[in-house]
Amino acid sequence: MASEIIELSGHIIDSWTLPRAWDIIMDRGGDFLIQEIQVGKHKSEPSYVRMEIKADDEQTLDLILSELQQLGAMLVNGHDVRTARVEQRGVLPEGFYSTTNLPTQVRLGGQWVDVEHIEMDVAIVIDREHRRAYCKPMHEVEVGDEVVVGHEGIRVQSFERAREREIFAFMQSDVSSEKAKILMIQHIARQMQETRARGGKILFVLGPAVIHTGAGRYVAELIRRGYVQVIFGGNAIVTHDVEAALFGTSLGVDLRTGEQVEGGHRNHLRAINAIRAVGSLEKAVEVGLLREGLIYEAIKHQVPLVLAGSIRDDGPMPGVITDMQEAQRQMRRALPGVEMAIMVASMLHAIATGNLLPATVRTVVVDINPAVVTKLADRGSFQAAGLVTDAELFLRELVEALRHEGAFPDAAGLQAEAGHTQR
Amino acid sequence: MASEIIELSGHIIDSWTLPRAWDIIMDRGGDFLIQEIQVGKHKSEPSYVRMEIKADDEQTLDLILSELQQLGAMLVNGHDVRTARVEQRGVLPEGFYSTTNLPTQVRLGGQWVDVEHIEMDVAIVIDREHRRAYCKPMHEVEVGDEVVVGHEGIRVQSFERAREREIFAFMQSDVSSEKAKILMIQHIARQMQETRARGGKILFVLGPAVIHTGAGRYVAELIRRGYVQVIFGGNAIVTHDVEAALFGTSLGVDLRTGEQVEGGHRNHLRAINAIRAVGSLEKAVEVGLLREGLIYEAIKHQVPLVLAGSIRDDGPMPGVITDMQEAQRQMRRALPGVEMAIMVASMLHAIATGNLLPATVRTVVVDINPAVVTKLADRGSFQAAGLVTDAELFLRELVEALRHEGAFPDAAGLQAEAGHTQR
Amino acid sequence: MASEIIELSGHIIDSWTLPRAWDIIMDRGGDFLIQEIQVGKHKSEPSYVRMEIKADDEQTLDLILSELQQLGAMLVNGHDVRTARVEQRGVLPEGFYSTTNLPTQVRLGGQWVDVEHIEMDVAIVIDREHRRAYCKPMHEVEVGDEVVVGHEGIRVQSFERAREREIFAFMQSDVSSEKAKILMIQHIARQMQETRARGGKILFVLGPAVIHTGAGRYVAELIRRGYVQVIFGGNAIVTHDVEAALFGTSLGVDLRTGEQVEGGHRNHLRAINAIRAVGSLEKAVEVGLLREGLIYEAIKHQVPLVLAGSIRDDGPMPGVITDMQEAQRQMRRALPGVEMAIMVASMLHAIATGNLLPATVRTVVVDINPAVVTKLADRGSFQAAGLVTDAELFLRELVEALRHEGAFPDAAGLQAEAGHTQR
């Protein structure tokens, strides 16, 4: 019989932490004995519980503890974090600890140290000399790296659910197209303003439908207005945006009339070929070849673009990273400072981004397919919200909501410049 | 060996009528011999073909002819339409002709007579005395009714595809969320204006998500502006609209804040109960109980509402027709004069309406689920167009597009009155 | 300041009853003071809590209490249930109590009396003379009926989550097509056997795709084997089943070859007309017109069929109920004894059935569209499970799983008789 004593404290009842803990213990076949419980008599009071966890064997207890840890449980007999050395390049030691995307600390020499740039499903490497702990993906570990193993001396900061009622909570409650999206869009607009006001960065992850539907102009507007600090995308969105800028089409469909003007495939290949001929997207802007569109605005306003390729790509467009590990590396490099992520009509790039984001980043997932939204928004965080809605109309209304909030003090009507000019 | 000679004329190449005819003949195991063919040398010239159709037996020939008929084929040796008497109430005679939703004529005494109020899958009854032909559903035929049988003396006016390129054609091309919807919405707005300008009626078929998403206000606006002449819906939309008007909620969700204010189920039952207590929706408006919302505006502006029930209904709300045959009858009665139908976030009522509409009515189907749009828009007509998009944002943009087109000459900004008042 | 003292007991921690209670209180703006709490030290021990609930006003307190009631909360100062008389036919008294689908009791003369045939969203009528309480839908209440109002003297038996791990729980956890369905189908087969072994009835709710996909034969097999006691459906399924039996087609598609044999619409109208001519489905079996198919087997094996119409119906087929309130009445009448409900490829009829079923009936919802499964399976009960899968292959595998479990002791291979005969 294996056992361990843990503590949970804070708004553990309000945030369903305690019942989830009980659930885990029983689901995994363990048992618990409450040694002390203090339930906050009022909602403003924190609660506290100390429990002995028991299981038939050490392995089961380990599983239970590793899951409780993600809820913020701490072992009472707190030892330092345990580590092991990497002995083979790109291979983790037995029993390696794999991270969650929640803020995490490790105990080094009796003191808690933050794990830097936390992300999901990676290892924690300890740098004892500088008292640092940071994340490393499996394929980047080097021989000699000191990697965290087991579950002692690790503290995960579970989310406490915000008690004030807020629309993010409402958006999370379930994924359905039958909800009032205007309300949510207005809320997102307000969050964007607050994020920018405190200097936080906003990341957009964009799929090619943004261009096909003619919604690139709204993102361009957001870039001009300072609401986009980083863009993640792929070969398709940049290709179609350049195609739109050079030929007025997206996959051969005229974006002003909606008509198929031509075979279509030729235009996107011609667009790629034209940029390849000048050498880069930046050069194409410089020489005046590329004069409008989302990519043009991003380059003009020095918004970093990380363009990650995939096996379905034609071309590719210069600037698209064809090695996936390099692409992940550049995405990681662009993330510090990002406080809000808006993912629109993207699946591959959105999932990839979701894997890298800490849970503290407010994430909005917009797609017309409820299965995509469910998959993306359901990453175990209170910070991700999903909208099952139309990408084009979402972006249009988002621009409108920001304008209405006074975010564009000098702006004339959007309609005039964007939506209604095609006669 | 059975054979028959038919003619096809008009833009039969342009509209793919001729190849479709060949296709049918061969798919059904028949054969054809071209007796005369004149292909319009230019696109403005009509074409003409006379063919002998052959099949192994009369039954196969009959099948082929009945399908060719729907493409506009005419038998050369044109006899009068054949009929048989109904001998049993609600039962059609053997070999009855079942209609398409295309404009149809029958030959009576050597002359072509229009079939009145054509709709799909019903019988044609002949009134020789008044030289009339009209539709009757199976369950309404009476003993002695003279019903069309076979396929002689029947002429169906096939659609000729409009050559000028138009957005309706584009919208029909395929059902996808990855198309520029603003373009389509602006086109629909223009169609609505043209329809109203020539005195045509516009029918809205609405599902309850219109209310849940807070989009009822946009329909209310369209009613006030004279863009809604008939509404078809069910118990749910009226219940949730009244719930919204009386309690500010839809299924218990506060439409101003997006929060669940209460158990929810109680509010919709309370709404129904309140209207039942005063007796009718009209009375509720009269006594001042119902003072806003889509239903209120419809009653104030004398827009006919046909509310057809279903087995999933609670209540029902007074005014909801619980007998399905009576509901169909009232829907039929409301259709004359309708030239455009806009179906939003509805499946049951939209399919039912689609069954009753002649193919000449321009139909727009809007739903976020592509399967619903495909099912509804694909009714064999060049007049139905589908948008895979968000019902709420569609209606919002439709109002905006109409305003922008100058359809609301006196109107202040919609934002002020509608979308942004909830602070 | 309004307050009331309530008790919760049982596996209230395990079943998340207590945290949900706290959640409700705080979401609704109330407060609570724990007077006594006993947490079961082990998972086998029940827990108990007594709390004082406070709110700013009586109305808020009422809301909180009515929601807590659904979790099984009991007021400590237990009065008898309160009632009011119906004064207007079909209209409930102010403050009426609307039911959940959970087992419910009311206190009459200090004693708890079960509410008979509980279903959702209806009123409870008290018959003091016979000490009975039963459900009545709003439109059926008569002047003088004594209807329950408020929330005193009502006890709702909340579900306690079964602690033994079971596949139903697993199926409920989330709706996804990416789960091992064979496991679930085998589990359902075992549940069906157990249900039949103890004399429980199994209800099938079927949509027309069951016939279109050729899966009618599997349901026919289940009827022959005694695994179907009640069938709910609509005009479409019966029409297409009869079409298949008479003409070998479904919507004109040959079920043996998959080819469109003809215009299609004619066959389904001919099928309806043929049954109308003999008078009824039963008569059609009797005279030898209908000799195979799902409906034939149901009639032969005296399985009650409740066929509820809708406004999209052609015909309708004799036996289809066109009045919705009558249809609901007949559905209610067929439910006693039903312990398991299997809903396949149906939306309208499945929702309607879901509204009438008590939460104690094990419900399985099968549809290829995840949105339908989510909508149907998510009715607040631990007893509903959803499978996002193919209706045809589900039914085929269900028959196979029952056979494999030895449920068809004398059966030769299914393949021979069903799936592989079409050469």
Added chain:
Amino acid sequence: MASEIIELSGHIIDSWTLPRAWDIIMDRGGDFLIQEIQVGKHKSEPSYVRMEIKADDEQTLDLILSELQQLGAMLVNGHDVRTARVEQRGVLPEGFYSTTNLPTQVRLGGQWVDVEHIEMDVAIVIDREHRRAYCKPMHEVEVGDEVVVGHEGIRVQSFERAREREIFAFMQSDVSSEKAKILMIQHIARQMQETRARGGKILFVLGPAVIHTGAGRYVAELIRRGYVQVIFGGNAIVTHDVEAALFGTSLGVDLRTGEQVEGGHRNHLRAINAIRAVGSLEKAVEVGLLREGLIYEAIKHQVPLVLAGSIRDDGPMPGVITDMQEAQRQMRRALPGVEMAIMVASMLHAIATGNLLPATVRTVVVDINPAVVTKLADRGSFQAAGLVTDAELFLRELVEALRHEGAFPDAAGLQAEAGHTQR
């Protein structure tokens, strides 16, 4: 005014080639004058048309001709193919011809030469010395390559629709879950047998849901039976298959019980780490670490696996190609000899494969999401068929259908070995 004379011949009416040609001409604003037309009097006779195509300018004419070419149109005044030299590495010359996936020939020295390994959206390079023409993607062209430009001297072999009615045609007709899938699966099984009988290769493109649903065993069975010659997949499917083989779970869900056994993320990382430790998948089989599953069988039976990575990957597993251009290259290398492609529950890899496959490869796309099937099956070929159905049940029934067809002469019942062993 620009003009050109073209010829079309063969079953151009039957296959709708002629009307599509007229359509293109008129849609693009051109005009035509029929110089000679011979319509086959019977369906077995080929037809012939010679037309003059006119347009306002050369550019429009070019567009029309390039589209007509894809229908098999030939310029009467046939010149040799025109070419231009590549002057910049990875950049195509102005006016480059981009391929379709249809069989294509170019005229060299007056004679028609087949373009080798045709695929879509690439350039054609001419090797005059060896009288060869072959495809090259844009990024692989080298300075000096002689690339085809314009549209002269190119002949595309359009598909003629098979007149015998066949289930592939039926499967293509529309994408719907409401069709009889058993019929289609049996047809696919027969196609697979025929393909193998004539020595053709069968390619499987597989998504991770194949493993999550426990359907890996059916693919393993197909490998053992010789029905899989090439596999394309990604990091996820191989990781989850290895996880299943090593730990019995897929994403942490026990495949025998359907229960979540543990945090889950750890198991897939442990699986990757274990294979990284031994060095490769092949080595893992050799040393006895990997002893069952789809990957094990593929390695044992020497079925080539091309595993293409993506940015969402963890790990990655050894053998997964992280550079996208290298991955495409290896996919291309594995394609020769492939005559049938079966794509199950994959989107990214299926699209990528679709881009590389010639239109002559019979392609079956299986997914439960109709949008995915539509996107993939609709690649302008008569050879792609889509099934909206469950991946797991599809594969299970496919194995069953092959067994029933006698494809596994010695095989005992599948149920015993696969589906029903988990007690």
